[in-house]
Amino acid sequence: MSRIEKMSILGVRSFGIEDKDKQIITFFSPLTILVGPNGAGKTTIIECLKYICTGDFPPGTKGNTFVHDPKNRLKEIEQNLSKIMRLDNEIKALDSRKKQMEKDNSELEQKMEKVFQGTDEQLNDLYHNHQRTVREKERRLIDCQRELEKLNKESRLLNQEKSELLVEQGRLQLQADRHQEHIRARDSLIQSLATQLELDGFERGPFSERHIKNFHKLVRERQEKETEIANQMMNDFAEKETMKQKQIDEIRDKKTGLGRIIELKSEILSKKQNELRNVKYELQQLEGSSDRILELDQELSKAERELSKAEKNSNVEALKTEVISLQSEKADLDRTLRKLDQEMEQINHHTTTRTQMEMLTKDKSDKDEQIRKIKSRHSDELTSLLGYFPNKKQLEDWLHSKSKEINQTRDRLAKLNKELASAEQNKNHLNNELKRKEEQLSSYEDKLFDVCGSQDFESDLDRLKEEIEKSSKQRAMLAGATAVYSQFITQLTDENQSCCPVCQRVFQTEAELQEVISDLQSKLRLAPDKLKSTESELKKKEKRRDEMLGLVPMRQSIIDLKEKEIPELRNKLQNVNRDIQRLKNDIEEQETLLGTIMPEEESAKVCLTDVTIMERFQMELKDVERKIAQQAAKLQGLDLGRTVQQVNQEKQEKQHKLDTVSSKIELNRKLIQDQQEQIQHLKSTTNELKSEKLQISTNLQRRQQLEEQTVELSTEVQSLFREIKDAKEQLSPLETTLEKFQQEKEELINKKNASNKIAQDKTNDIKEKVKNIHGYMKDIENYIQDGKDDYKKQKENELNKVIAQLSECEKHKENINKEMGIMRQDIDTQKIQERWLQDNLTLRKRNEELKEVEEERKQHLKEMGQMQVLQMKNEHQKLEEKIDNIKRNHSLAIGRQKGYEEEIIHFKRELREPQFRDAEEKYREMMIVMRTTELVNKDLDIYYKTLDQAIMKFHSMKMEEINKIIRDLWRSTYRGQDIEYIEIRSDADENVSASDKRRNYNYRVVMLKGDTALDMRGRCSAGQKVLASLIIRLALAETFCLNCGILALDEPTTNLDRENIESLAHALVEIIKSRSQQRNFQLLVITHDEDFVELLGRSKYVEKFYRIKKNIDQCSEIVTCSVSSLGSYVH
Known part of the structure; x- marks a missing residue:
């Protein structure tokens, strides 16, 4: 048994996502009502309930829009991400700039400004001297840095001390300013108080100690004097007030005495007036007593006449005698009826046998008819299948053979399907493999085209090798040209040679020589650039050659894919397609065969049931014939007198007479009782009239006494009126005098209070000012006693001293910084000089290495002159080709x-x-599963038939139960006259085949009026449709949801008129009343109709409801409200 206690909602649709927005709803039992406008979030609560109970999202949401949408939170993340990307780009740009700068610095460091012209020893001496100078300057720089750190530390300490002294100076200056303000405030208060008290000698400040003591003495004297004057004035006012109070008390005593007299006289007067009224009332009553006595005499004589007449007409004794006679006749009739019952029982004993005989004969004819119908129904069908009309055993044997044939066909069909699935899987595999090979071929061709630019890979590679060989020769030529041109220029310039170093031509003029030198120098200048560009182009070609050589295997793979692998796959795919088509044809043939055999088997199975029934009827027919023979033997030789009808007719006549006699007895008894009650009523009326007449006679004798009492009471009342009037006349002047004295007393008290307040305010003002003066004097004395002025001067001197030290320290730091700047500049200059010296040393070393290489070159050239160079080049070329292959x-x-x-x-x-993986094991397991499944299917077929019958019976029972609830709810809810009730009707689908195990029902809602039933679809109004929907939901919940008694109604009053809304509310209350004993019953109603809520609130099940609304942040809130607040709520 389940129920819902409470639920917390956070971050769902319009409900907020913060902790402060969390809404908690406690569900009441048996009824919870949710009220709110459209869009407030009422339905969201029901969807949350459905989600936590079933895990299902609302329709159309798929979990995306049901919970709170977090896209708004992504804006800040996107902004931060764009900022991060921008910073990342800036960092990359800075890194690139840094690398470029490092490269530029490297190139600059490699360049030299000039070449040292001295000897190596001079260069080494100069380098070592330079190193010593740099080390000395660096040591001096380190000393300066240490000294600067020491000064910085000292400066920090001085600055810290300066800050502390400045803080202390500010604090002391604030205290000094406050001290001066206290002195000025004290002097101002003294001047003000002296002016107020009219004291001389205190017009201007500042004041000394003597002036202040004298001032305090004068103020104390003036305070004592003012206090004495105020006390004397209060004593005078007190004496006057006492005298006035005494006069008031005297007047008040007199007034109280007169008031008491008036009060007593008024009470006596009221009592006498009441007595007078009572006496007059009694006299008034006695005035009509004489007439009443005459009326009573007439009524009494009339009642006595009626009493004597009733006693005379009474026949009670005769009626009693007749009752006794009728009771005797009734006893005789009872005995006769008992005899007739005994006779009837004897006749019925043999009548039962004859009745059984008739029933058995009828049963025999019925069974003959059933056997004939079964034979006529299935004779043609069974004869066409078997050639004759079989019995049960013959039909079961034929069904067994057909079932075996069907199973064999199914086995062949399953085997073919398995082969088809395997072929389809093989086809998919071949398709995927072909697609992969084609994609691989396309990818290889694209890569090859990206590198080569054409499809002629071998020719491009050969052409590239030739270009590389040419570029290598050109690079070697340019590398050697630099050395040759330099040597030629040196020979032409240094050795003063006048002939060409190559052709040995003699230059005729100096101009020709200079022209050759200039030409060689220009070629020498261009040689490095040409060499650099040639090397760059050679590297690119070699890189491209390496890439092409790496693509050689890919080229071979392309050839294999085009010529071998892809065509083979396509041939395999064609073969597989032919096998698949063949298998499909075989499967279609087996399915056709199966479709022919199975209907025959199904129709035979249907006939088997009727054949079984027919055989059972034949067995029962033999049994009935045997029973008929037995009953005929019992009735043989039996002779009866009267029939059952004759005995029964006589019994009915006697019973009718008995009823008539009983009615007469009851009637006589009622007449006896009525006559006795009438006589008793007349006697009682006569006695009451006699008693009333006696009472009136007694009252007439008291009349004279009452008249005398009236005169006496009237005299006393008039006397009391006069006495009260005299007392009131005496009371009026006393009240006037009392009011006058009280007013004078109040004026006196007001004057006293005003004078006392003025004196008290004046005294308090003087005390307050004196108190303030004492406070200021205390602060001034504390400041002077603490020596704050001397302490302030001391701190100012310390501060000036620290400032001077700090200034001197800053000057020293400035001088050291200047010296360090000069030294750093010198060190930088020395580093440039050091770099120049190192470059010169490296240059000397490279020149020496160059000379050694030149000598080795000459030696190698000399040796090469003795070798066969062309033969070695050819051999070298062949070896390179072999290496390439x-x-x-x-x-x-x-x-x-x-x-x-x-x-x-x-x-x-x-x-x-x-x-x-594990294919054999899986095949064995699946074979076991398949065989087991076949056995289970046979068992399930038997179970299905039994279950289908049970389900059909359960379905019909539940439909009857649901329709009964719907009929009761409709009649108690609907107020129209056009529909008596509605019900759900279910029609089984007749188009379902025999092999289909699923049974389909078509449900429809019909409305009934008399014997006419019409479908409600398309014929009912919107209100009737809503009401029918609610009633059907209530009936389904009543029938199927006993263990989960939670029912939710969302806007149940939509499209309903006021009359049907009221009846719906009444029906819901009745449902709650009937289901309230169920512990887990809970009804949730969502509506925006507050009148509907008020109707539900009239029951005892609703005290509070929930109002759903949106706050200022447009988040839904749940508020608990009382039903009594509905009338006062303002939308």
């Missing part, structure tokens, strides 16, 4: 190896996949 074959082998390795990895990966 070996490299090419090696690359091809590596490419093919990688392809095979990839295929091996691919096949191993496929073998590790679930579909190939």
